[in-house]
Amino acid sequence: MSEGRAAAGRILIKGGTVVTMDPAHGDLDRGDVLVENGRIAQVGADLEAPGAEVVDASGKLVIPGLIDTHLHMWQHPLAGLGADLWSDEDYGIKVFPVRERFTARDMYESTYTCAVEALSRGTTTVLNFCHNVLSEEHAEESLRAHRALGQRVLFAYGMLGHMDRLAAEHGSRLAHLDRIRGELAGDRDGLIRLGIGVTSLEYGGMELVRKEIEYGREHGLMMTIHQNPPGQILEMHQNGLLGADLVPVHANVATDHELGLLGACGCCVSFTTEGEFGGGRSMGVIARADRAGVRPTLGVDVPSAVAVDMFSQLRITLNIMRAVEAQVEREAGRWPLSRHPGSPLVSARRVLEYATVNAARAVGLADEIGSITPGKQADLVLLNTGPFGIGVGDPANHIVLQSTAADVDTVLVAGRFQKRAGELIGVDMEALPRLFQGVRGRVLGVS
Numbered sequence: 469m470s471e472g473r474a475a476a477g478r479i480l481i482k483g484g485t486v487v488t489m490d491p492a493h494g495d496l497d498r499g500d501v502l503v504e505n506g507r508i509a510q511v512g513a514d515l516e517a518p519g520a521e522v523v524d525a526s527g528k529l530v531i532p533g534l535i536d537t538h539l540h541m542w543q544h545p546l547a548g549l550g551a552d553l554w555s556d557e558d559y560g561i562k563v564f565p566v567r568e569r570f571t572a573r574d575m576y577e578s579t580y581t582c583a584v585e586a587l588s589r590g591t592t593t594v595l596n597f598c599h600n601v602l603s604e605e606h607a608e609e610s611l612r613a614h615r616a617l618g619q620r621v622l623f624a625y626g627m628l629g630h631m632d633r634l635a636a637e638h639g640s641r642l643a644h645l646d647r648i649r650g651e652l653a654g655d656r657d658g659l660i661r662l663g664i665g666v667t668s669l670e671y672g673g674m675e676l677v678r679k680e681i682e683y684g685r686e687h688g689l690m691m692t693i694h695q696n697p698p699g700q701i702l703e704m705h706q707n708g709l710l711g712a713d714l715v716p717v718h719a720n721v722a723t724d725h726e727l728g729l730l731g732a733c734g735c736c737v738s739f740t741t742e743g744e745f746g747g748g749r750s751m752g753v754i755a756r757a758d759r760a761g762v763r764p765t766l767g768v769d770v771p772s773a774v775a776v777d778m779f780s781q782l783r784i785t786l787n788i789m790r791a792v793e794a795q796v797e798r799e800a801g802r803w804p805l806s807r808h809p810g811s812p813l814v815s816a817r818r819v820l821e822y823a824t825v826n827a828a829r830a831v832g833l834a835d836e837i838g839s840i841t842p843g844k845q846a847d848l849v850l851l852n853t854g855p856f857g858i859g860v861g862d863p864a865n866h867i868v869l870q871s872t873a874a875d876v877d878t879v880l881v882a883g884r885f886q887k888r889a890g891e892l893i894g895v896d897m898e899a900l901p902r903l904f905q906g907v908r909g910r911v912l913g914v915s
């Protein structure tokens with residue numbers, strides 16, 4: 469057990485600019501957050517808490533922990549391999565097949581280093597879409613890596629195993645899910661939950677996908693599915709498979725009708741803006757989804773190409789959405805730009821919602837995380853604001869447009885310090901590069 473897993477105590481975070489993301493509490497210019505037994509006990513000004521450990525947050529922003537809803541953590545040591553791809557086909561040739569060289573040990577080490585990087589950059593919850601479960605040990609070692617840290621995880625067990633044996637292995641994979649479900653049910657602190665990374669329709673076909681989703685529903689598991697070719701959302705709707713417990717990823721090709729279907733069932737979608745935009749996909753879908761009542765969320769997706777950093781995703785998403793919206797206005801003859809009802813749609817605060825309150829819903833924890841609300845889990849990030857302090861206006865503007873991962877000073881998950889005053893707790897920093905380079909050497913033959 470690391471120091472970071474020590475029992476959560478009573479902590480008073482004092483005098484910060486608190487951005488609660490909860491309309492009932494708003495923002496506090498000089499606010500305090502009291503943490504008790506891992507949960508947020510109070511939010512307000514000048515709180516009294518005799519005996520509590522006091523954390524001075526003056527000059528800092530206090531925000532809910534960021535939530536990444538789509539991350540393939542096993543790809544972490546492949547950083548750079550996915551740079552400069554020019555098509556999905558490129559990805560299918562140059563990056564994805566490398567997974568077959570990963571052993572269970574490689575899965576442990578890559579998941580661990582990725583989790584450390586995400587946590588140190590303020591991502592307190594990840595949805596690990598583990599689509600490299602080539603053996604039971606691959607999944608179990610990935611889970612062991614998650615247990616070694618105190619990050620909150622939805623472990624989406626990838627049903628896409630060996631591509632040529634999807635149907636043949638299906639039964640044994642569901643049996644393995646049964647066993648993991650049983651083991652995690654006894655997990656004392658409950659930070660790690662099991663979900664399903666459903667097989668993509670174009671690989672598995674409707675009958676396998678249906679079995680997986682029915683299994684997930686029977687056992688109350690959150691699920692997520694890659695959605696790339698057109699028409700799949702409609703097809704899943706026609707088969708009665710859509711639901712708020714199923715998070716499509718990408719969905720760039722979704723029609724407005726399909727987005728309406730997702731919105732009607734309270735769905736979230738994970739948009740992985742940098743990977744999608746960098747790969748040439750249409751990003752107009754994010755605003756169309758938001759307008760259709762879908763809750764957008766954000767993900768890094770592929771560490772082989774994209775930094776494991778949600779601050780980048782926030783900023784890129786805001787600016788791409790603005791650029792796309794301006795293009796729509798230009799093409800409609802509304803140029804030069806002027807404000808009119810409903811436009812511009814997106815603001816820094818709205819994008820911050822994507823990575824907090826919306827994402828909490830996507831991982832099935834809307835009542836537990838995503839905002840600084842009394843009663844919720846104390847998943848919190850304190851951000852330095854440097855010698856010049858917070859910019860004028862909405863502090864969400866500062867978080868999205870000014871803050872970087874380097875500003876992450878302190879991170880708590882369930883009221884336990886995972887990072888404090890810039891230092892990760894319970895992580896052997898000297899061992900990290902050896903783990904990372906070790907995997908890279910074994911699977912790519914380079915150091």
Ligand SMILES: [Zn+2]
Nearest residue numbers: 540694717769
């Ligand atoms: Zn993906």
